[in-house]
Amino acid sequence: MATRIPSSVRTFCATIPRRRHFQLIHRSPSFLERKMSTKQDFKQEPHKIPGPIEVADEVLFANAHPSMSHVSPDFVPVFGDCIRMLREVLFTTDGQPFLIAGSGTLGWDQVAANLIEPGENALVLHTGYFGDSFAECFGAYGANVDQLKAEIGGVVSQADIEKALKSKKYKVITFTHVDTSTGVLSDAKLIAETVKKVSPDTLTVLDGVCSVASEEIRMDAWGIDVVLTATQKGLGVPPGLSVLCASQKAVKVSESRKSPVTSYYASWKKWLPIMRAYEKGTPAYFATPPVNLVYALQASLTTITKSKPTLEERFEAHRRASQRIKAVAKQLGMKQVPLDPAIAANGMSALYYPHGLVASDLLPRLAQKGVVVAGGLHSAIKDKYFRVGHMGITVVDPSRGDVEKVVASLEASVAEAFASKEVVVE
Amino acid sequence: MATRIPSSVRTFCATIPRRRHFQLIHRSPSFLERKMSTKQDFKQEPHKIPGPIEVADEVLFANAHPSMSHVSPDFVPVFGDCIRMLREVLFTTDGQPFLIAGSGTLGWDQVAANLIEPGENALVLHTGYFGDSFAECFGAYGANVDQLKAEIGGVVSQADIEKALKSKKYKVITFTHVDTSTGVLSDAKLIAETVKKVSPDTLTVLDGVCSVASEEIRMDAWGIDVVLTATQKGLGVPPGLSVLCASQKAVKVSESRKSPVTSYYASWKKWLPIMRAYEKGTPAYFATPPVNLVYALQASLTTITKSKPTLEERFEAHRRASQRIKAVAKQLGMKQVPLDPAIAANGMSALYYPHGLVASDLLPRLAQKGVVVAGGLHSAIKDKYFRVGHMGITVVDPSRGDVEKVVASLEASVAEAFASKEVVVE
Numbered sequence: 015m016a017t018r019i020p021s022s023v024r025t026f027c028a029t030i031p032r033r034r035h036f037q038l039i040h041r042s043p044s045f046l047e048r049k050m051s052t053k054q055d056f057k058q059e060p061h062k063i064p065g066p067i068e069v070a071d072e073v074l075f076a077n078a079h080p081s082m083s084h085v086s087p088d089f090v091p092v093f094g095d096c097i098r099m100l101r102e103v104l105f106t107t108d109g110q111p112f113l114i115a116g117s118g119t120l121g122w123d124q125v126a127a128n129l130i131e132p133g134e135n136a137l138v139l140h141t142g143y144f145g146d147s148f149a150e151c152f153g154a155y156g157a158n159v160d161q162l163k164a165e166i167g168g169v170v171s172q173a174d175i176e177k178a179l180k181s182k183k184y185k186v187i188t189f190t191h192v193d194t195s196t197g198v199l200s201d202a203k204l205i206a207e208t209v210k211k212v213s214p215d216t217l218t219v220l221d222g223v224c225s226v227a228s229e230e231i232r233m234d235a236w237g238i239d240v241v242l243t244a245t246q247k248g249l250g251v252p253p254g255l256s257v258l259c260a261s262q263k264a265v266k267v268s269e270s271r272k273s274p275v276t277s278y279y280a281s282w283k284k285w286l287p288i289m290r291a292y293e294k295g296t297p298a299y300f301a302t303p304p305v306n307l308v309y310a311l312q313a314s315l316t317t318i319t320k321s322k323p324t325l326e327e328r329f330e331a332h333r334r335a336s337q338r339i340k341a342v343a344k345q346l347g348m349k350q351v352p353l354d355p356a357i358a359a360n361g362m363s364a365l366y367y368p369h370g371l372v373a374s375d376l377l378p379r380l381a382q383k384g385v386v387v388a389g390g391l392h393s394a395i396k397d398k399y400f401r402v403g404h405m406g407i408t409v410v411d412p413s414r415g416d417v418e419k420v421v422a423s424l425e426a427s428v429a430e431a432f433a434s435k436e437v438v439v440e
Numbered sequence: 441m442a443t444r445i446p447s448s449v450r451t452f453c454a455t456i457p458r459r460r461h462f463q464l465i466h467r468s469p470s471f472l473e474r475k476m477s478t479k480q481d482f483k484q485e486p487h488k489i490p491g492p493i494e495v496a497d498e499v500l501f502a503n504a505h506p507s508m509s510h511v512s513p514d515f516v517p518v519f520g521d522c523i524r525m526l527r528e529v530l531f532t533t534d535g536q537p538f539l540i541a542g543s544g545t546l547g548w549d550q551v552a553a554n555l556i557e558p559g560e561n562a563l564v565l566h567t568g569y570f571g572d573s574f575a576e577c578f579g580a581y582g583a584n585v586d587q588l589k590a591e592i593g594g595v596v597s598q599a600d601i602e603k604a605l606k607s608k609k610y611k612v613i614t615f616t617h618v619d620t621s622t623g624v625l626s627d628a629k630l631i632a633e634t635v636k637k638v639s640p641d642t643l644t645v646l647d648g649v650c651s652v653a654s655e656e657i658r659m660d661a662w663g664i665d666v667v668l669t670a671t672q673k674g675l676g677v678p679p680g681l682s683v684l685c686a687s688q689k690a691v692k693v694s695e696s697r698k699s700p701v702t703s704y705y706a707s708w709k710k711w712l713p714i715m716r717a718y719e720k721g722t723p724a725y726f727a728t729p730p731v732n733l734v735y736a737l738q739a740s741l742t743t744i745t746k747s748k749p750t751l752e753e754r755f756e757a758h759r760r761a762s763q764r765i766k767a768v769a770k771q772l773g774m775k776q777v778p779l780d781p782a783i784a785a786n787g788m789s790a791l792y793y794p795h796g797l798v799a800s801d802l803l804p805r806l807a808q809k810g811v812v813v814a815g816g817l818h819s820a821i822k823d824k825y826f827r828v829g830h831m832g833i834t835v836v837d838p839s840r841g842d843v844e845k846v847v848a849s850l851e852a853s854v855a856e857a858f859a860s861k862e863v864v865v866e
Contacts, residue, residue: 018796019858023773027855050483057476061506069507077732078504080487081495081678083812115680116705117541119727123705151704246728252507254541254680254730276702278577279542279549301545302672304680304730306503347449370444386509429453432445 051075062386063416067406069250069310076313077252077306084305085297092312093292093303099315100259103226103249103325104241106233109259112285113311115304116256118223120280121242122151124258125186125219127277128268129240132156134185137178137216139170141200142193143391144221155276157185166394167353169200172208179213185267186217186239191225195391197364197401198352199229206236217264223247226257227318228332228361228405239264245307248361250314250406255307328410332360335409335417339363339402342421346428351392351399361405366398371431373397379427385420477501488812489842493832495676495740502739503678503732510731511723518738519718519729525741526685529652529675529751530667532659535685538711539737541730542682544649546706547668548577550684551612551645553703554694555666558582560611563604563642565596567626568619569817570647581702583611592820593779595626598634605639611693612643612665617651621817623790623827624778625655632662643690649673652683653744654758654787654831665690671733674787676740676832681733754836758786761835761843765789765828768847772854777818777825787831792824797857799823805853811846 019027056075082089093113100111114120130136130152138149140163152159162170162178170189179187187209189200206218217239222231226241227248233241239261246253260268260282268275268282275281284300291298323331340350340358343365351364367376373389377400380387388403390396402424408416445453482501508515519539526537540546556562556578564575566589578585588596588604596615605613613635615626632644643665648657652667653674659667665687672679686694686708694701694708701707710726717724749757766776766784769791777790793802799815803826806813814829816822828850834842 020773020795023771023794023854024858026771027851027858030851030855050485051477051481052485055477056482056504058504058506059476059478061508067507074504074506078482078484078500079678080484080500081493081672082487083814084679085814086812115541115543115682116546117727117729120542120705123703126704154700154702154704154707156702244728246507246731252730252732253510253728254733256541274580276580276582277549277706278552278580279546280703280705281580301543302670302679303543304678304733305672306678307680307730307733345449345452347446368449369446386512388509388511425453425456428449429456432450432453 062381062384063408063419067247067250067403068408068414068416069252070314070317070407072317073251073310073313077310079306079309082305082309084303085299089305089308090292090295090297093308094295096308096311096315097289097293099312099319100257102319103315104231104233104259105235106259106261108262109233109241110262110265110286110289112256112258112260112282112289113303113308114256114258114280114285115254115301115307117253118242118244118256119147119151120256121221121223121244121258122148123155123277123280124256124282125188125240125242126152126155126157127275127280128271128282129217129219129264130155130157130185131271131273133158135160135182137162137184137187139175139187139189139200139205140164141169141190141196141198142166143195143393144190144193144223148188148190148221164198165353166392167196167198167351169198169357172204175205175208176212179209179216184213184216186219188219188221190221191229191231192222192359192361194224194362194401195364196351197359197362199225199357199359201357202231202238203236206238210237217267224359224361227328229359230329233259233261245311247403248405249311249318251307251310254304255311257311323410329360331409332405335404336360336363338417339404339421339424342424346424351395362401362403364399364401366395367400368428370435371428373400375431375434376400376427379430380423383419383423383426385423488807488810489834489845493673493676493829494834494840494842495678496743496833498743499677499736499739503736505732505735508731510729511725515731515734516718516721516723519734520721522734522737522741523715523719525738525745526683528745529741530657530659530685531661532685532687534688535659535667536688536691536712536715538682538684538686538708538715539729539734540682540684540706540711541680541727541733543679544668544670544682545573545577546682547647547649547670547684548574549581549703549706550682550708551614551666551668552578552581552583553701553706554697554708555643555645555690556581556583556611557697557699559584561586561608563588563610563613565601565613565615565626565631566590567595567616567622567624568592569621569819570616570619570649574614574616574647590624591779592818593622593624593777595624595783598630601631601634602638605635605642610639610642612645614645614647616647617655617657618648618785618787620650620788620827621790622777623785623788625651625783625785627783628657628664629662632664636663643693650785650787653754655785656755659685659687671737673829674831675737675744677733677736680730681737683737749836755786757835758831761830762786762789764843765830765847765850768850772850777821788827788829790825790827792821793826794854794858796861797854799826801857801860802826802853805856806849809849809852811849
């Protein structure tokens with residue numbers, strides 16, 4: 015078909031010097047005169063380890079990706095890859111991932127906003143700080159919340175869970191897989207089995223912020239309806255991405271709710287078409303995804319799912335490192351916060367200070383040796399214990415020497431702390 | 441005071457070989473055997489420009505910062521710096537910044553969740569796609585929303601705004617400073633003056649996702665109550681951080697609300713103590729901040745507020761680049777979507793395709809020349825126009841040659857497109 019060009023445009027086009035264009039377009043001054051950084055030569059700066067978790071060089075390099083539109087054909091498959099690989103990490107074939115810019119906390123809002131309607135009941139199993147907060151989040155969305163509180167360092171008994179589930183109709187039950195404030199590991203498989211047996215309609219929600227990719231989670235086989243997490247722990251990526259995976263049952267519950275979702279940003283109704291589009295390879299827009307973090311997540315998930323060690327070997331590496339650190343801690347006179355080794359997390363340790371020592375005796379000495387640990391978080395025992403992370407590349411890549419460095423620093427710091435005191439030996 | 445050490449711990453400590461510790465602690469294998477990357481030598485990979493916006497090498501390098509705890513004494517002042525520098529960019533002395541992991545969209549939730557109570561009225565000035573979405577967000581939180589819709593490419597008249605404000609008591613009025621879907625720039629100062637004159641209790645909310653740091657915003661002088669934005673446009677940082685600044689008046693309105701905030705993650709009640717603590721140099725925890733993005737924001741805000749050009753010169757550079765690109769577009773037969781040059785954004789252009797050309801004639805040719813533009817977004821004219829960004833380092837650092845490359849690529853692509861057609865000259 016013939017095209018009409020206004021004569022003024024034709025005249026202007028005729029004046030455009032071709033050579034100048036070629037130079038300007040093909041000889042951008044920005045890149046030709048300098049050597050760009052490559053994945054191979056990028057090495058992060060020296061820093062204290064391992065807190066909260068080490069991030070691999072290639073993941074940080076991905077986080078420094080040049081600016082890229084979220085609807086670019088180069089980026090769309092990266093997002094799709096993350097969705098697919100997340101399913102592998104959680105052992106689910108049809109779970110629906112949601113990757114949304116936000117902190118791990120946004121996962122709670124997603125659950126409370128989409129799966130509970132005002133006036134419905136939620137049961138929160140409490141093994142530390144994060145139970146209280148999740149309960150408060152449910153309250154903000156109008157749910158009635160009951161908490162079953164374990165003693166500090168303990169887990170809620172199966173008998174108590176059964177009793178509660180029989181007493182009332184709960185829309186959801188939640189538990190913190192690993193509560194960072196106590197280092198307690200809940201038995202996800204057993205809890206899900208109990209729910210299925212006693213109250214099969216209840217949705218089982220696993221808060222996996224501190225457990226995904228460091229503890230085994232088999233979403234389909236165990237019947238978990240929601241796993242929510244964040245990037246900055248076992249996934250080994252900087253923080254800023256709320257990572258959630260919902261079973262098809264959970265998605266249907268959200269789709270068939272009667273009252274509208276009282277959040278805009280956390281609404282699955284908004285995000286579901288986006289996640290499905292990106293997985294199919296088509297861009298879609300609701301809110302701009304955190305593009306660089308998605309590149310970083312892709313880099314880390316590729317390592318986790320596509321290279322040695324396998325996922326099972328990864329979990330085993332976490333168990334081994336955990337046993338090593340906990341055994342040394344015991345020898346140094348440190349009791350664990352978890353009341354039983356069977357309910358202690360494999361990706362972190364919560365350790366009481368040795369008898370006679372306090373935070374200021376130990377933490378500065380560890381820091382001086384290049385080891386970062388976290389102080390206490392559980393308000394009832396805040397000043398009596400500290401927490402050390404041992405997950406991700408710290409335990410999976412022994413050539414880094416991170417675990418041995420933590421062990422050696424703990425030993426030396428305790429010995430120095432005691433030596434600095436006037437000591438009466440029992 | 442005497443300290444008692446259990447004898448088993450004493451025995452164990454005595455067995456710890458000092459030399460081994462020294463080696464393990466001070467000769468970490470991770471860093472001594474390799475050359476780390478430095479800010480000076482980090483150069484991002486070649487990529488198409490300028491879409492959506494170019495990010496400087498030093499900002500990307502900051503985004504690749506080694507893992508750092510959000511409560512680390514090294515990180516806390518970085519967060520505080522961002523809070524203080526954001527005030528400078530917005531010309532406010534006592535505005536309260538909120539920096540929260542999330543997309544720009546989360547800023548709407550913050551406004552709708554904290555400043556409006558169910559049943560109260562919100563007035564949305566609509567100059568494109570984003571007005572509808574902000575209105576929908578208000579609806580999710582139970583507000584009654586009225587929209588004043590401008591014609592495509594236009595702005596709402598002062599007379600209509602006055603009339604609406606006189607007709608009903610509005611808790612908030614919102615406008616999109618630059619609507620990315622139309623490239624229309626609203627007159628923030630005039631709108632705020634009108635509100636103060638007609639309805640002084642109404643809070644004025646400026647959606648500055650596409651305008652902060654590329655268009656002048658004087659929060660205090662003009663009496664703007666909320667500026668909400670994101671990192672990935674004029675601030676020149678990868679996406680993933682919701683950036684908002686509230687006047688003390690707005691903070692007080694949120695603090696004196698009668699009904700509870702029906703969001704957990706977007707609740708200022710939760711975030712206010714965190715922001716205040718970080719500004720004072722003390723860490724506090726509600727949800728993990730996106731640490732690396734905060735480092736990146738610090739790097740960019742430092743450039744924007746502490747080096748040449750000044751903020752005023754920066755705005756002027758945006759105006760100049762905008763005029764250059766719009767003048768060339770006009771010569772190429774492209775009409776602007778904004779109906780009047782006086783209401784056209786300075787950080788982007790929304791341009792109708794030249795008569796006789798469509799998206800597939802132009803966009804692939806631009807991409808081939810290394811220039812990324814965005815297709816249409818406003819549903820009524822989606823296939824008739826495209827959008828090109830010219831903000832941040834692209835316009836502030838002429839040595840990059842970005843603007844000239846965009847100009848040259850536009851000229852060449854239009855000429856090629858016409859040349860490829862069977863042309864009938866008018």
